[in-house]
Ligand SMILES: Nc1ncnc2c1ncn2[C@@H]1O[C@H](COP(=O)(O)OP(=O)(O)OP(=O)(O)O)[C@@H](O)[C@H]1O
């Protein structure tokens with residue numbers, strides 16, 4: 525059974541059809557990539573899955589339950605977490621505190637209480653701290669736990685964001701351009717971390733423009749163009765798909781023209 529099932533999903537913004545009749549499934553345990561040119565609808569698709577936007581029509585099922593129409597926190601509690609295209613770490617807080625914020629949503633006291641710094645019980649706080657330190661360790665930045673998060677290098681900030689998304693113990697992780705703004709070394713590093721997370725049984729849906737990263741780590745790829753799914757296949761097949769090649773060559777020509 526698929527972990528996530530998207531069925532004839534549509535989302536309009538006024539006259540613009542940002543997502544158009546999109547259907548696909550994500551099997552548990554894999555890394556699936558969503559690729560496509562700027563404006564193809566990738567982030568909109570993530571917003572629909574995470575509940576920050578309602579669909580115009582269509583359904584999204586997670587573990588066989590319809591989640592479209594639920595609030596973001598309800599979807600998060602069911603096991604879907606995300607990172608954002610632009611890094612959103614809280615300034616003035618350490619890496620560890622940023623990860624602990626991600627855990628509030630699951631804690632008894634709740635997310636809003638957490639944001640207002642209402643107390644967990646001491647015991648809860650100690651457990652949360654322990655758990656989050658374990659995540660920083662898994663992402664190989666435990667030594668940076670007490671450093672202010674926004675003062676870290678970009679690649680390290682991405683790792684903090686990944687840890688924060690994992691703090692909710694998701695079954696599905698939505699990653700929106702985790703390599704954006706990273707140099708080639710940091711990109712390879714983030715790719716390795718994503719594979720490491722996946723090897724622990726967490727399913728990943730990945731939006732990414734860096735094709736070498738996508739081809740390196742994903743098991744399946746969906747291609748969007750102008751809101752429509754134009755291909756869904758294994759990485760090697762996608763690389764040889766004439767329609768996909770045409771879209772990406774078109775992109776390169778545009779870039780060449782812009783210099
Ligand atoms: N809240 C919104 N209101 C109006 N239009 C929007 C909104 N969000 C996205 N759009 C439009 O929907 C289309 C798809 O945008 P989206 O951000 O999903 O693309 P994307 O594939 O993530 O692009 P990129 O690769 O540049 O991140 C674009 O034309 C965008 O301008």
Ligand SMILES: [Mg+2]
Nearest residue numbers: 566567568609
């Ligand atoms: Mg986007």
